[in-house]
Amino acid sequence: MLDKISETRNNFDDDLSKVSDLNSLEDVRLKYLSRKGILTQFFEDFKSVPNDQKKLVGQSLNNLKTHIQEKFDSLKSEIESRTNLQKQSDIDLTLPGRTYQVGSKHLITQTMDEVKYIFKGLGFSLFEGPELESDYNNFTALNFADDHPARDMQDTFFVTPNFVLRTHTSPVQIRVMQNMKPPIRAIMPGKVYRNEVISAKSYCLFHQVEGLYVDTDVTFAELKATLVAFLKQFFGKDVVYRFRASFFPFTEPSAEMDVWWQPKGKEGRWLEVLGCGMVDPNVFINVGIDPEKYTGYAFGMGIERTAMRKYGIDDIRILFDSDIRFLKQF
Numbered sequence: 001m002l003d004k005i006s007e008t009r010n011n012f013d014d015d016l017s018k019v020s021d022l023n024s025l026e027d028v029r030l031k032y033l034s035r036k037g038i039l040t041q042f043f044e045d046f047k048s049v050p051n052d053q054k055k056l057v058g059q060s061l062n063n064l065k066t067h068i069q070e071k072f073d074s075l076k077s078e079i080e081s082r083t084n085l086q087k088q089s090d091i092d093l094t095l096p097g098r099t100y101q102v103g104s105k106h107l108i109t110q111t112m113d114e115v116k117y118i119f120k121g122l123g124f125s126l127f128e129g130p131e132l133e134s135d136y137n138n139f140t141a142l143n144f145a146d147d148h149p150a151r152d153m154q155d156t157f158f159v160t161p162n163f164v165l166r167t168h169t170s171p172v173q174i175r176v177m178q179n180m181k182p183p184i185r186a187i188m189p190g191k192v193y194r195n196e197v198i199s200a201k202s203y204c205l206f207h208q209v210e211g212l213y214v215d216t217d218v219t220f221a222e223l224k225a226t227l228v229a230f231l232k233q234f235f236g237k238d239v240v241y242r243f244r245a246s247f248f249p250f251t252e253p254s255a256e257m258d259v260w261w262q263p264k265g266k267e268g269r270w271l272e273v274l275g276c277g278m279v280d281p282n283v284f285i286n287v288g289i290d291p292e293k294y295t296g297y298a299f300g301m302g303i304e305r306t307a308m309r310k311y312g313i314d315d316i317r318i319l320f321d322s323d324i325r326f327l328k329q330f
């Protein structure tokens with residue numbers, strides 16, 4: 001048996017020298033160290049060794065066991081650390097990092113936010129109304145005559161004979177005045193819809209911010225001062241503007257406000273940004289406010305136009321295209 005033990009030792013050393021990876025090392029473990037392996041068999045045979053030889057054979061068997069276990073363990077940890085190093089070297093530290101797309105607010109939302117912020121600073125509170133509006137609030141209460149051309153199917157999206165997609169934010173004025181007593185100082189932002197041919201200048205959907213101030217002794221001079229203060233804060237104090245007499249059924253007198261637009265290298269022109277005026281007494285009567293006691297001003301601003309003027313955009317459709325290359329510039 002002693003010969004067999006020393007032969008096994010040589011065989012083991014030989015086998016181990018051929019091991020190159022964890023798989024071939026596992027084969028060695030199975031052959032020598034497993035429950036059915038050579039060592040187990042030796043200890044089984046040991047039981048039948050004559051007593052006078054037990055000491056010697058036992059010692060050499062134990063030596064073999066220690067030898068095999070130690071050599072095995074040390075080669076195992078060597079191979080493991082080698083493969084770990086290899087794994088680490090698979091990582092290319094010079095690769096650029098992964099970038100994540102960060103969302104941001106749409107230009108229209110940003111412009112809306114800015115307009116709201118400025119009017120908040122001027123003492124206006126905020127109200128919203130529904131986009132699906134009654135014909136009464138959208139037109140009749142605002143003093144539109146029954147045969148006014150704006151009621152025409154060509155301009156207005158009628159949902160039923162009595163309900164429309166609101167064509168402006170002015171009906172929210174009606175809702176506010178029906179529910180509040182003066183003094184009222186509010187802005188009313190939102191989406192509006194018009195059944196128009198889509199072009200660089202107009203779209204079937206756009207945004208407005210309505211403004212309303214009702215109190216005793218409100219004057220046109222206050223209206224002008226408020227709008228000019230807004231314009232200077234929004235476009236900068238050098239903004240060039242003008243008021244132009246106009247007509248709206250719900251204001252008397254009425255005006256429109258234009259700002260000068262000077263694109264680089266092109267001819268400049270006036271751009272209409274809002275309509276405004278003194279609330280028509282008929283509108284006050286329609287909502288139950290005494291026109292003898294109160295006066296008020298109102299205005300309605302187009303947000304797309306205002307944004308286009310501020311950022312030098314010349315086609316309204318690009319604001320609705322959801323083209324990330326355009327949007328991420330803002």
Ligand code: DAH
Nearest residue numbers: 168251275276277298299300
């Ligand atoms: N609603 C008008 C429009 O859509 C804009 C407007 C003009 C609103 C005068 C007003 C106003 O409140 O007083 O063209």
